[in-house]
Structures are given as structure tokens and as C-alpha cells.
Amino acid sequence: MTEFVYQCSNCGKRYRRDEVRYLCPLCARDYRPGIPLIGVLSAQFDYAAIRRKFNKVKPDWNLFSAVEEKFFPPIPVGNTPFFQTAVLGRQFGFDNVWVKNDGLNPSGSLKDRASFLVVAEANRLKETCVVTASTGNAASALAAVCAAARKMAIILVPETAPKAKLAQMILYGARVIPVKGTYDDAFRLSLAYTARRGGLNRNTAYHPLTIEGKKSVGLEILQQNNFKTPDVIMVPVGDGVILGGVFKAFYDAKAAGLIRRLPRLVCVQAESSSAIHHYIVSGMYRNADRPHTIADSISVSVPANAHMARTAVRESGGFSVTVTDEEILKGQRLLAEKAGVFAEPAAAATVAALSKLRNSELLGRKEQIVLLITGHGLKDVDAALAGIRMPVSVEPTMEGITSFPVRV
């Protein structure tokens, strides 16, 4: 760990680490449920100290951590594969497409990174209970990390969350409260829950260490890419926290002198859940009206981290794109067929976006493009089934199997 202060992303005021826990107290006065969070905090490190201590030959990434290593929960998170996928790239006319497969985290999603750091913080603060609202993945992640750290996870999810995610949370031993409502309802209720009953709230962006936890994926990409900044990283976006986390990784690395430029960040949203996309394109914010995408992990009406996400795209020189459910399902199949990666629909949205941009001037043919795969396909098998046709059963004879049409 390195010394840091929290800085408000809205008014710029700085706070000592233990002076605040969630949002900037000044700006949070203007926050009310039903709008994106105001006053999200960002950890600003002593970058000169990191610059002095960091060694690229033997990198100590804990220098970029906002919690001391001694508080880390006993469950390995991260170190997921990063590899070039020439076949998938060629499919769309690009020479240098890479995959960061974060679906291979312990609970099957990138959200494990945020839960890891927030539970480390709970250890530091001696909190025994961590509360979150989630569309599913953040909750599974919190439940997994809390199980390893012997903490109580209290989880509010929309009752429509995919069954595999609900099964995960319950098996990990979390106290799961399905809500007859949306993710936004669950978010609002979880804030009320911790305000009344205590515990540490892990709500995404509301707790600043969710962004810090997710930044580890960007730092890993940097190391796996031999400290070269990729040209472009395509990020599936729901509430905007993963986008904020990836940006923060490269912002920190640049501030510490590890790199000279930021990757262009591409915000990928589902067409029916695209509040951040519209905000980036028009400069005017409005909630998404009744989001109903198959990509449940990025189905959000009121994205908590909309302001920071927009800043991340603008400051990185990136842009935003939307994709339809049909394009997402096609992307999911192509990613599996061409790269051997089974991703959940939200993650496959990046492939759909790459396909959509194949003839665009926004991406260069030879640029290094990274697709951030944020969740495993087994998280939502029903969604995958919507994009394929199941083969018909045959009689258990040689005639039966040889009569079966085989695609070679």
C-alpha cells in the first residue's frame, strides 16, 4: 500500500482516508435516489513514492493498493489470461485483437476484484457484515469473498436475476433478499439498510474502493502487455464502475511514470440500457427508460458512476457505441467459436461492438484492441440458449448417429 487521500470527483475537495467512508459529504447532500451518484471519491496516491519504489522487473502491484496487504482475504483473485485472438480479429478485419478473460475469476466475473478490496477494507475496519445491491455478479462476488473471509454478506437483488447467480450466492452462504423490483430499487434499499443497521456498504461506486478494486484488471493488462499501453480497450458498461476502474489503472500508472499515454476507452452499452452512452454523445444526462436487455449485468436505468464514466471516455480520447440484443448473441457465439471463450451476454457486447465498428474510422486495422470479458457464460445459460438451436436426439444406433448432419 501507498499513502493516499480521497478526492471528490465532483468538487475536488480532499479528505483523509478515515475522514470519509462513501461519498463526498458536501456533494452527497445533492444526491437523491433515482439519479447517478454525486461526489464519488477517487483515491489519489503519493505517486512520487510509487515512482521511487516501483520496479518493472520485479513489480510490486501492492504499491497501487488502497488497503494494506495484511488485510487481504484468503482467496486468490485476478491473474486472469490475456491473449491474442487472431481468428476472431480477422473475422472483423483487425490484425491485433486481444482478450482479457476475467470470467475466469473465482466466482466467474471481474466483480471479484471489487469485492476483494472492499472485504479487505472491512477487515481493516473490523466490520463483520458487508451489504450490497447487485444485478447478480457483484453479489456472487461478494458472497464468495465473504465466505473465504468468514464475513456475513447481505445481498439485495432483483428477483429476475439469473438462477445460476442466485444459486452461487446462496451456496456461498450469503443472506440473499430478492426484491420485487429493479436493480435501482435494490440499490436504493441497500443504502437505507446500512444507514439503519450498519455494516459496510459495497454498493458499486458508492464505496470508492469498488473502483480501486476493479482497477487491478487494468494494471494486470499493462504487465501482461509488457508495460505497453494498448491502443484501445473495449469495456461493457452498465453502471460505469468497471470503465472507471480501467481508466483509474492507467491514470495511476501514468501518474507514477510507468506509461506515457492512456488507452482509448470504448464504452459499450446495450441499446435499451444506454444512459451513459447518451450522456457521452449528447452531454445531457437522462435515465434509461425501462432497460430490458438480455445482457442483465449491464441492464441499468440509473447508472451510479455515470459522471466518472463519461470523464474516463473523454479524457482517454475514446468513444461510445451501443449494440442490440441480437448483435450481442451473435457476438457471444463468435467469441466462443473463434476464440474458445464462453462469455455472458454483457461481456460479449464488446465483440458485437467490434463487429459493428469493422468499417469505421474509429478503430485502426493494426491497432492493439483489447476486449474486456467481464463474466463467464455459465452465469446465464438461458441467455446462451436463446442464441443457439439445440440438436434433436437420435436413436442409440450407428444409423442414428451417422444420419446426424455434422458440420466440419
Ligand SMILES: [Zn+2]
Ligand atoms: Zn464533493
